[in-house]
Amino acid sequence: MITGSLQNDALNVDRELVALLEKLSGRSRRKLSQEIARDLRRTQLKRIAAQKNPDGSPFTKRKARFITVQNGMKFLWRGELRNLKNWQFRKGRHGDMVTGFDIERSAVRSFYKRDIQRFIEVKKNRIRSRVKSKQTRMFKKLGSSRYMLAKATTDGAAVYFAPQVQRIAQVHQYGLKDRIRPNVEVQYPARQLLGFTPTDMQHIEYQIVSWLTKI
Known part of the structure; x- marks a missing residue:
């Protein structure tokens, strides 16, 4: 959670401004905090959509996705040479099977692996999938107004993620490990979703000065 106190030097607020704020x-x-929280939430959403960390560096990109394409397979089956394309392994009633388009028979055929005497040739390619840039943008859910919340009190302004997405947000924020399947754990790179940029700091100070000049 990002929490910035209006009375905290961490926001680089001049001590004289802090003293004036204490007199409000x-x-x-609270009204000033509401303005700060509103604008900070807006800039956080905009930065996440731009896929950038608070220091301006880009988010670490996702690893490339690969798809395995089975091109062809030749094997001896009960003394016969069979030639399949677009094949796949699957479970049959009596054991593992190979299913694919039999070129000689011009039809889809299935063969139990136990009946295959020898594999002569197995062709498959591992290709990198290509998707449109809009589809590769990360954190569409986290970077939405529905899940990023703002809070204002008499002592500070805060921007934070909704409870239902806080765990996954922390994983990415700090580069933690996460279990995606029962026996599969993934180490994620740190992508700082929430944080103050230099522009954020300047804008907060500007908001405070502007507010004080009104009173």
Whole structure:
């Protein structure tokens, strides 16, 4: 969770401004916090959509996805040479099977592996899948107004993720490990979803000064 206190030097707020803020009524501080939280939430969403960390560096890209394409297979089956294309392994009633388009028979055929005497040739390619750039943009869900929330109090403004997505957000924020299947654990690179940019800091100070000049 990102939490910025209006009375905290971590926001690089001048001590004189802090002293002036302390003299504001609770209602006035809350209204100022609401403005800061609203704008900070907007800039966080915009930055995530741009796939950038607070320091301006791009998010680490996803690893390339690969698809295995089975081109062809030749084998001896009960003394006969069979030639399949677009084949796949599957489970049959009595054991493992190979199913594919039998070129000589011009039809889809299935063969139990136990009946195959010898594999002569097996062709398959591992190709990189290509998807449109819009489809590769990460954090479409996390970077939406539905799951990024803003909160304002008399003492500070905060932007944070909704409870139902906080765990996965933390995994990406800090580059943690996550179990995607019972026996598969993945180490994710750190992608800082929430954080202050230099522009954010300048804008917050500007908001505070502007607010104080109104009173």
